[in-house]
Amino acid sequence: MTIGGTLTLVLPIEDSSQIGHARRTAQKLAEQHGFDATDAGRVALVTTELASNILKHAARGELHIRTLPRPNGAGVEILAVDRAGGFDLQACLTDGFSTGGTQGIGLGAVSRQTDVFDVYADSRGAVLLARLYPRSDKAPDRRIGVSQHSLHNDPACGDVWHLAFDGPRISVLVIDGLGHGEEAERAARAGEKAFAVAPFASPLLLLGDMHHAMIGTRGGAAAFAQFDGDALKYVGIGNIGGCLITPDKSRGLASHPGIVGGQYRKAQPFDYAHVNGHLLIMYSDGLQSRWNLQDYPGLVHRHPAVIAAVLHRDFCRARDDVTVVVVALEAAHG
Template identity: 85%
Template sequence: MNIGGTLTRVLPIEDSSQIGHARRTAQQLAEQHGFDATDAGRVALVVTELASNILKHAARGELHLRVLPRAVGAGIEILAIDRAGGFDVQTCLTDGFSTRGTQGIGLGAMSRQADVFDVHADSRGTVLLTRFYPRNDKAPDRRVGISQHSLHDDPACGDVFHLAFDGASISALVIDGLGHGEEAERGARAGEQTYALTPFASPVLLLEDIHRAMIGSRGGALAIAQFDGDSLKFVGIGNIGACLIAPDKSRGLASHPGIVGGQYRKAQPFDYAHVNGQLLIMYSDGLQSRWNLQDYPGLVHRHPAVIAAILHRDFCRGRDDVTVLVVALEAAHG
């Protein structure tokens, strides 16, 4: 199972007129990916509630949409993101409670309609996750979160990511092509295509193959992480940030200097033992590096998609393409 990189679709929610557009966009996306009328209707209902809640509680915010490729078919992910003062999530999940005098059925109904529901709220704002799968899709949800955005919403993005799954094993790639725009994307995509052929090969051999594929392009920074159900191999060239996070500690993963497709010294992979149950976070330099999940009580236990969205919301530099990839390393992931 391979998942190639795609941009996160962002829908601003700043006016009531945008609620209908968001509903239609999400419903059409679901229908395009095999959802029947009933399942697409669930998506439309929840998107309407999410957009309405943003306007009620925060005045403005965003919906982030992403297609979730599956072995057969696809799911749909919708994240509601705002910077309001937050609210008591458990209280608001109770049907009949309302802070604005409405019927108060929103969050409780959403948690039942969605196949995956999670939320983190504090004084900095709220990120609420819903994921939907067709009713005949019984495969478990993959605990992976991705937030990828191009500079100035350019259709071309110099960042790429790729994920591969084989039973309990996971292989993850992030490439940041130098600069941004079409030339950066061309080089990064050439590297991704080579990686996708053998994502579980030796990381050093993979790196050499990707390097050859990117020669003649601008080149870029790269990181590859391979999890076998217990331990992690990691190799990085350039400034792709990466770390392993447990509830009580975190550690950065070391990269080597250089440019893939340009020049770098022979890189050795690093091995990290007994990482099952930890989070792997990889990110391009469009994200600031001075963040700490400990500053967000409870966030380490939230769904990786919520974590990725919060890191993007609060630490995006705003002057480059940005990718945030969060993977829960679980032996039973397959």
């Protein structure tokens, strides 16, 4: 199974009038991807409560929404993101709790409506994750997270990501086409198309195919990681950031200078043994590189989608396209 990269849909929540729009948007998305009326209704209910929760506790924030391709169909992911401190998680998880004088079904009830529910909150703000799948979909949740945003909400994005799964194997790609806009996207998509043909091929052959596909475009920075259930191979050209993280350690992943589709003098795959259980984080240079998960106690144990959203919220440069991909390296992905 492969998952082609898509932008995160961002819905500002700054006024109660925006709650209805968010609910309708999420419900329509669910219906378009095969949710029946009951399951789409769950999506609408959860979206309403998460948006309302932002206004109650933070006054303003955003909902980040994306579809989650599955072997049979798709799920819907909703992230509530804010920058306000003072979020009382235990109180909010109590059914009927409301600081706004409304009835409120409580995040506890929301968590029971969802297939995946997770939260991270501290003085910098809160991120709440809800993932919903049709009740007929019994496949396990994939512990991956992606946050991708184009500069100035341009419909074209020069960043591209791609994920491939084959049993316990995972292959992860991030490309940053030079500049931004349509020409940058064309360059990145050319590389992605070549990668998608054989995402588990020998790293240098795969990089060569991507390079040839990107000749004649602007070119770009590119990196991919191949996980076999135990070890990981990593190849990077240009300034795609990559790291392997455990609760007590972080290792940067090495890249070589150059431009894929342009010129690079050297390419070498690096091998990292026994990384099952690690987090893999890859990101374009639209994200600052000075972040450290240890500055966020407990975040390493949260769902990868929460981690990606926190990193985007706090470290986006806001002057380029930005992509953050977080993958829990687990042989049980199957």
